[in-house]
Amino acid sequence: MPATPDRNAIDVRSVSKIFGSGADRVAALDNVSVVIRENEFFTLLGPSGCGKTTLLRLIAGFDFPTEGQILLHGQDIAPLPPFKRPVNTVFQSYALFPHMTVAQNIGFGLEMLGKPMDEVTARVDQMLKLVKMEALRNRKTSQISGGQQQRVARARALAPQPKVLLLDEPLSALDYKLRKEMQIELKRLQHETGITFIFVTHDQEEALTMSDRIAVMSSGKILQVGSPWDIYDKPSERFVADFIGETNFLTAKVEPAEGGKANAILSSGKVISATVAESLVPSGEATIVVRPEHARVVKGEGHLPGVIDNIVYFGTDTNIHVRLDDGGAFIVRQQNTRSAGCGFELGEHVGILIADAAAQVLKD
Amino acid sequence: MARSNFAIKRQPGFATIAIFCFALLYLPIATLVVFAFNAGRSVAIWEGFSLRWFQQAWNNDLVLEASIRSVQIASTAAIIATVAATMAAIATTRTKPYRGLTAKYAFINQPLMIPEIVTAVALLIVFSRIKVATGYSGLGYLIAAHTAFCIPFAYLPIRARLESMDLTLETAAADLYATPWKAFTRITLPLLWPGIIAGLMLAFVISLDDVVITEFVKSGGQDTLPTYMLGQLRRVVTPEMNAISTVFLLISILIVTLFFFISRRRT
Numbered sequence: 001m002p003a004t005p006d007r008n009a010i011d012v013r014s015v016s017k018i019f020g021s022g023a024d025r026v027a028a029l030d031n032v033s034v035v036i037r038e039n040e041f042f043t044l045l046g047p048s049g050c051g052k053t054t055l056l057r058l059i060a061g062f063d064f065p066t067e068g069q070i071l072l073h074g075q076d077i078a079p080l081p082p083f084k085r086p087v088n089t090v091f092q093s094y095a096l097f098p099h100m101t102v103a104q105n106i107g108f109g110l111e112m113l114g115k116p117m118d119e120v121t122a123r124v125d126q127m128l129k130l131v132k133m134e135a136l137r138n139r140k141t142s143q144i145s146g147g148q149q150q151r152v153a154r155a156r157a158l159a160p161q162p163k164v165l166l167l168d169e170p171l172s173a174l175d176y177k178l179r180k181e182m183q184i185e186l187k188r189l190q191h192e193t194g195i196t197f198i199f200v201t202h203d204q205e206e207a208l209t210m211s212d213r214i215a216v217m218s219s220g221k222i223l224q225v226g227s228p229w230d231i232y233d234k235p236s237e238r239f240v241a242d243f244i245g246e247t248n249f250l251t252a253k254v255e256p257a258e259g260g261k262a263n264a265i266l267s268s269g270k271v272i273s274a275t276v277a278e279s280l281v282p283s284g285e286a287t288i289v290v291r292p293e294h295a296r297v298v299k300g301e302g303h304l305p306g307v308i309d310n311i312v313y314f315g316t317d318t319n320i321h322v323r324l325d326d327g328g329a330f331i332v333r334q335q336n337t338r339s340a341g342c343g344f345e346l347g348e349h350v351g352i353l354i355a356d357a358a359a360q361v362l363k364d
Numbered sequence: 365m366a367r368s369n370f371a372i373k374r375q376p377g378f379a380t381i382a383i384f385c386f387a388l389l390y391l392p393i394a395t396l397v398v399f400a401f402n403a404g405r406s407v408a409i410w411e412g413f414s415l416r417w418f419q420q421a422w423n424n425d426l427v428l429e430a431s432i433r434s435v436q437i438a439s440t441a442a443i444i445a446t447v448a449a450t451m452a453a454i455a456t457t458r459t460k461p462y463r464g465l466t467a468k469y470a471f472i473n474q475p476l477m478i479p480e481i482v483t484a485v486a487l488l489i490v491f492s493r494i495k496v497a498t499g500y501s502g503l504g505y506l507i508a509a510h511t512a513f514c515i516p517f518a519y520l521p522i523r524a525r526l527e528s529m530d531l532t533l534e535t536a537a538a539d540l541y542a543t544p545w546k547a548f549t550r551i552t553l554p555l556l557w558p559g560i561i562a563g564l565m566l567a568f569v570i571s572l573d574d575v576v577i578t579e580f581v582k583s584g585g586q587d588t589l590p591t592y593m594l595g596q597l598r599r600v601v602t603p604e605m606n607a608i609s610t611v612f613l614l615i616s617i618l619i620v621t622l623f624f625f626i627s628r629r630r631t
Contacts, residue, residue: 060539093530097536
């Protein structure tokens with residue numbers, strides 16, 4: 001099936017989900033709208049309780065929205081029960097059927113769809129091959145490892161060829177190394193099958209590595225939708241900047257400049273060039289963010305003077321914590337070279353140099 | 365190391381008390397079993413080994429009849445009670461907690477709380493009215509009464525099993541196009557079997573050795589094995605009773621052991 005990138009797989013329109021009533025009333029989703037394109041690896045990212053899993057459950061049909069519509073290829077699926085939706089889920093706990101073999105688990109969906117036995121068998125073989133589990137087809141699911149269970153869960157959800165595959169933190173139970181492998185494997189799988197993936201995670205690194213686009217969620221709302229690059233380098237709000245990676249927040253006086261940019265006057269009086277989110281006209285006091293790897297520590301004044309507070313080494317990089325003369329704190333990430341040390345010492349008076357256009361003005 | 369000094373096993377007198385308790389529990393039963401093999405007519409004076417009382421019990425038509433009736437009642441009541449208990453267990457676990465759910469638990473389990481003699485008298489009165497009105501006096505009354513008090517015994521292991529089952533499995537089945545009925549028959553029921561079997565066996569054993577309610581509800585000629593034995597004991601006590609009890613004990617132990625292994629089996 002050739003991908004038509006401008007077609008919408010899922011169109012969530014003004015969806016709210018309210019749990020409880022009266023004083024216990026909680027809006028798990030508060031008027032959320034988002035479009036997920038066909039053939040896209042889309043991630044819902046946010047801390048626990050932000051509503052990402054609720055949104056996934058509404059798309060799967062395990063819960064129904066209090067308000068709003070959910071369109072699948074233009075058709076409203078919000079009132080349909082889960083077994084009538086061409087959407088499958090990979091559960092966080094995998095939820096493999098313990099009384100069935102690996103092959104029976106994978107074939108379950110097709111069997112329920114009433115497919116003839118030979119078609120089911122052929123498809124199960126194909127799926128086993130896809131996830132490299134042919135040798136274990138007749139094992140009980142309790143007799144295989146966590147990573148293998150994860151593969152079976154994926155194969156089971158993909159076997160009926162759903163229009164959209166939902167993944168609810170499927171990697172969170174795996175150890176670090178296996179998780180890294182699975183991230184690459186999942187991405188490959190999405191590419192090969194051409195199915196739209198909606199992936200839920202609280203792990204920002206996972207989201208950045210795998211996604212085509214990310215929606216950052218907090219308290220039942222979607223704060224920003226964009227490519228990993230957009231989300232990381234051009235966060236629109238403080239929460240997004242803070243949640244994704246390490247960030248330095250600075251207060252500055254901003255004024256508009258040419259080409260949609262702004263000039264930010266720092267506490268030291270130095271002026272740097274900053275980018276601005278679309279639709280924002282910066283003026284007056286504002287918060288700007290600078291990623292630790294977009295700044296350097298230099299001998300002398302730089303843009304911001306300060307004293308080195310702490311030096312934290314972690315393999316590839318070193319983080320240099322600087323206490324600014326204006327009272328704030330700033331972290332600089334510096335890549336390690338073969339030569340020993342980072343070239344600076346604790347207590348040393350240094351300056352911070354911010355790369356050109358690396359600062360981003362937030363809408364506060 | 366200090367902890368093991370406080371272990372209950374090391375407390376002075378522990379062994380003595382334990383032995384005393386076990387003796388109190390099992391000596392009478394052991395005596396009963398031993399005298400089932402007595403050659404003489406006494407249940408107190410040992411006169412040598414013999415299987416004559418087993419043989420006599422086996423050839424006693426009344427015993428055979430009562431045994432068959434007991435098994436009929438117990439199996440029918442246990443099956444009906446287990447079906448009802450399974451439905452009740454699903455209804456009370458596969459739902460969001462709501463006001464009155466605890467009251468329902470209590471309602472289902474109330475036969476455990478109400479003194480058996482009260483139930484017995486109540487059933488006697490109600491059933492005698494129905495007997496007069498309908499003229500029916502078959503085993504139905506006993507089966508109905510046994511079903512009623514077996515339900516909570518069947519309900520408990522089934523509910524325990526359901527509560528330990530991962531709800532996501534049923535969600536996953538629905539996600540994979542299984543209708544609610546298909547999800548029940550393909551996922552819930554197969555995983556619930558050990559609980560159902562355990563409930564069935566427990567109900568069977570409970571029904572098999574009931575005396576009080578049976579004694580009140582039965583019509584003439586409807587003795588079950590326990591009520592037959594009770595009737596015999598009023599007259600003359602021979603080791604035949606011991607022999608019957610021993611066989612009874614053996615069957616109960618077998619069923620309870622089976623129950624133990626089935627309910628312990630985890631998926």
